[in-house]
Amino acid sequence: MKIIKTSIIACMLLVFMLIDSRLSFAAGAYDLSDIETFMDEFLQKKVDEEHIPNMAVTVVADGEVVFEKGYGFANIKERAKVNLETTMFRIGSVSKLFTWTAIMQLVEQGKLDLNTDINQYLDFDIPDRLAVGPNKEQPKPITLLDLMTHTPGFEDYSSAIFRLTADEMPPLDQYVREYRPERVFPAGEVLAYSNYGTALAGYIVQQVSRMPYSEYVEENIFKPLDMNHSTFQQPLPTELSTNLAQAYRYIDGEFKEGSFEFVPGPAGGMSSTANDMAKFMQAYLAGGTHNGERILEEDTVQHMFQQQFTHHDQLDGMALGFIEKTMNGKQILHHAGNTALFDSGLYLLPQENIGLFISYSGKNFRTHTELFEVFMDHYFPSDESVTITPMGGEESSQYVGEYHHNRKSFTNEDRISSLIMGMIQVQLNDTGDLVVTLNGETNQFVETEPGVYKNTSEGPSIDAYGEFRTIVFQTDPHGNIMLTTDGPMSYSKAPWYASSGFTFLSLILVILFFIGSLLYWSIKALIRRKRKTSQPKLVVLGKGLAIAAGLLLLFLVASIAISGGVDPIYQLPKEALGIVPAWSPLLNVIPLLLTILGIVMLIFTVLLWRGRYWQIISLLHYSLLCLMMMHLIWIFWYWNLY
Structure with a gap:
């Protein structure tokens, strides 16, 4: 009898050990015990070398905050250090994730439908024709799904984003009317990151909920998650105004102060702390809930994590509001945010139950991507070597030229800005491979399938939106050759007479x-x-x-x-x-x-x-x-x- 009892206990222990090991594997077989040392070594060097005046970083894993630290001074004159709970940073386009969260809350309530013409939710009309191109008449209606995947087909006005006084940035209802861009692509066909599209989505939240957008987010996202130092109000409300980190840029050996930046609220107007953003990441990683408060249903979160649009099956594209990224074999959902002075990045690894958020002033948009790259290489190193097998095609010469990003103006004077920003130069080398220049860096690409080219260079990404490891050549709706790559951006070939x-x-x-x-x-x-x-x-x-x-x-x-x-x-x-x-x-x-x-x-x-x-x-x-x-x-x- 004693032997039988002992055998039963041993079996039960074995079962528990197996269950525990499987749970550990599901949560992610990683060791973050050195996270503080690792982060300090990298970030302190960045702060010193790049003259970053202030920074806040947080890492969450398995429902816990495993690292949270501030660097530098929230205010240099006052020698006030960055406080993780109270020091607020302008998080730029990371704000969009809150707009998409609000949209999905209203979808759950049956007040919105992702596939319905957005004109059904507006008190003004989005035109049912394109402003340019051979086929202008009656393209398919724009839907919320198009807005959330940055495929509504709007042009973009670079001069309508930042202002330095409240008087120059109109309220949301006025903004979506006065700054309405023209439709230049059929909806659902071309990735072209759209601030206006997100601002429009925020206005739809305001219309349907019958609450000012900032109040809706306050009541339905901030309060449930106990995000007490977050706001969409511009400027900040009185009770939070002293918490905002002063933005600086290092010029001629000293830090120069910047002013408060006013941007279209739902697209990039949020201010928050690292501590608050940790709660937001934890909620998404836990299927929409945090500390017993639910902001989204688990099925909704899983739906938001799934790919909704890509130009090619070998490219990362868009989930619902989140940008896809694949690194070291891991699926990542992320969103960057940039104002003229602040830079931020939010990264989620859903399978590993890990989230990372960083925000800082000083203006170096690469710092947050570099941090995440070394984080991935350190904790999730790739053990697979990628073999690129050139196809040896002879049609690469047709792709040579200058490509302008499709996030641009087509109809007003902002159009000329495409000559000085967001260009890709494609040339042919002696071996018949493509030499591609983006953001001042040149890489060699070889053809692996018809129209599909792989980057042969090793090293970190040079693209703010994706990995830039693969480019695919297609045709845009206007008949131009289009270069597509990871993330919410595409580039169309400019005719020779429109080249810079x-x-x-x-x-x-x-x-x-x-x-x-x-x-x-x-x-x-x-x-x-x-x-x-x-x-x-x-x-x-x-x-x-x-x-x-x-x-x-x-x-x-x-x-x-x-x-x-x-x-x-x-x-x-x-x-x-x-x-x-x-x-x-x-x-x-x-x-x-x-x-x-x-x-x-x-x-x-x-x-x-x-x-x-x-x-x-x-x-x-x-x-x-x-x-x-x-x-x-x-x-x-x-x-x-x-």
């Missing part, structure tokens, strides 16, 4: 030719004055028109250089911050005046040739000047600068 090289070279040649002509005519005028000779009135008038055009062009270039200069603290063009000179309205008139002068110059060119009032060399010179004016007019027209 051609456009800027053209502008430089036009400006130099006008300057040279002005100098040449000035010298000739002095000579004629000395010799007391004169020219026919038609010639004098024609030259006067060209001189007026040249002076206007020089004034335009000088004004753009002054008003469009990059602010040293915010590292953005001043115009993008709403800082414009008093003469700014005049800049919108100058292209029109130059166009009128150009047309009149063209008429004078014909008259001068008919009357042979000039020598052939002078007529050819004036004709060339007129052609350059026509080309300048075309540039104004193409880039919507009127």
Whole structure:
């Protein structure tokens, strides 16, 4: 009998051991015992080398906060250290996750449907046609699913995001009307990250709940999760205003203070602490609940974690609001957030039940991705070597060119910003492989399948949205070659006449030719004055028109250089911050005046040739000047600068 009892106890112990080992494996067979040492070594070095003035980091695992630490000073003048529970940071687009959470809460309540035309929830209409392209009429309606996967097809206005005073950032209901971008792609077909799309989703939350957006999130997400130091109010409410970390940028050996940044609330206006963000991550990792309070059903969370859109089965795409990433064989759901001064990153490993959040000022958007990369390499190193087998295709030359991201303006003057930001250059090397340059770094890609190319370089990611290990060439809805990669961004090939090289070279040649002509005519005028000779009135008038055009062009270039200069603290063009000179309205008139002068110059060119009032060399010179004016007019027209 004693032997039987002993055997039963032994079997029970074995069963418990097996269950315990399986649970441990399910939670993730990892050892975070050195997390503080590891994080300190990496982050303190980053703080010192990159002059990061303040930073807050938290790591959660298996429902517990396993690391939480602040670095630097929330306020340098006051020598106030970062407090994990009370020091608030501006988390930028990480705010979007709260907008998507609110949307899914209302979906659970039956008040919203992800596949319904969003016009059903709005008190104004989103047009049912595209503004550009050959097939403009009646594309399929935009749905909440499109908004959550960044595929609504909206263009993007880079000058409508940041403002430095409350008066310049309109309230949400006014913003979604006044800054409504045009539809430029059919909904559900092209990934193009959209701040406006998220702001619109926030407005839908406001409309359906009949509560101001910030109040809805306060009542239905912050309070249940006990996030007492989080808010969407801009500026911060009085009781929290002293908690916000002062943002700085290190310039010429000292930290310069920045001002509060106003952004469209649901898309990036939230302020929070590392401690509060830990609770948010824990809720998602626990299937929508934290400390007994539920913000979402478990099935809803699992649905949000599943891929909803990708351009290709070899690319990470979009889950519901979360951006997909695959690293070292692990599935990651993440979202980055950037204001002009703050940078943040939130990373979830659902299978391992781990979350990481970091926020800091100082403006280095790569720091949070670098932290996560070394975190993954340290705790989840890849034991699989990736073998790339080139296909040896001969069609790679068709992909050579300049690609502009599809998160851009197509219809207003912001369109020209695509020439200075978000470009990918694709070239062909001697071996027939692609040489791809993004963010100033160049990598070699080899073709492994038709239209699919793999990065042969080793090392960290250079793309803020994904791993940039795979690129796939497809065709966009307008018939252009489209480069797609991981994350919520795509790039369409620009025609040669819209490339940055051609456009800027053209502008430089036009400006130099006008300057040279002005100098040449000035010298000739002095000579004629000395010799007391004169020219026919038609010639004098024609030259006067060209001189007026040249002076206007020089004034335009000088004004753009002054008003469009990059602010040293915010590292953005001043115009993008709403800082414009008093003469700014005049800049919108100058292209029109130059166009009128150009047309009149063209008429004078014909008259001068008919009357042979000039020598052939002078007529050819004036004709060339007129052609350059026509080309300048075309540039104004193409880039919507009127």
